[in-house]
Amino acid sequence: MTAMEGPLTASDEGDDRGLAFIRAEDQAFGRTLKHMLEDVADSGREVENGGDLIAYAVEKAEGMHAPKDGGLEWQAPTSRSRMSI
Numbered sequence: 001m002t003a004m005e006g007p008l009t010a011s012d013e014g015d016d017r018g019l020a021f022i023r024a025e026d027q028a029f030g031r032t033l034k035h036m037l038e039d040v041a042d043s044g045r046e047v048e049n050g051g052d053l054i055a056y057a058v059e060k061a062e063g064m065h066a067p068k069d070g071g072l073e074w075q076a077p078t079s080r081s082r083m084s085i
Contacts, residue, residue, distance in 0.1 A: 037057055040057070041084075042081070059084070060080070061079045062082070063076045
């Protein structure tokens with residue numbers, strides 16, 4: 001996994017403090033992705049292509065709550081696995 005690359009310099013749109021937040025978020029996202037791929041998913045991979053990091057993970061399907069009639073209704077999984085990209 002690669003860290004955020006490119007020229008991150010302060011400007012009118014992003015000061016030094018804001019850039020520090022971005023760098024911290026990048027590192028946290030990387031740790032989360034690594035955990036998902038190595039500890040949670042049944043299968044997965046990450047590939048770097050042209051400076052972009054593309055990753056997928058296959059894991060056991062989970063149910064979810066979906067909107068219905070102004071509330072939420074539980075929906076059981078409709079497959080045995082799911083893929084996250």
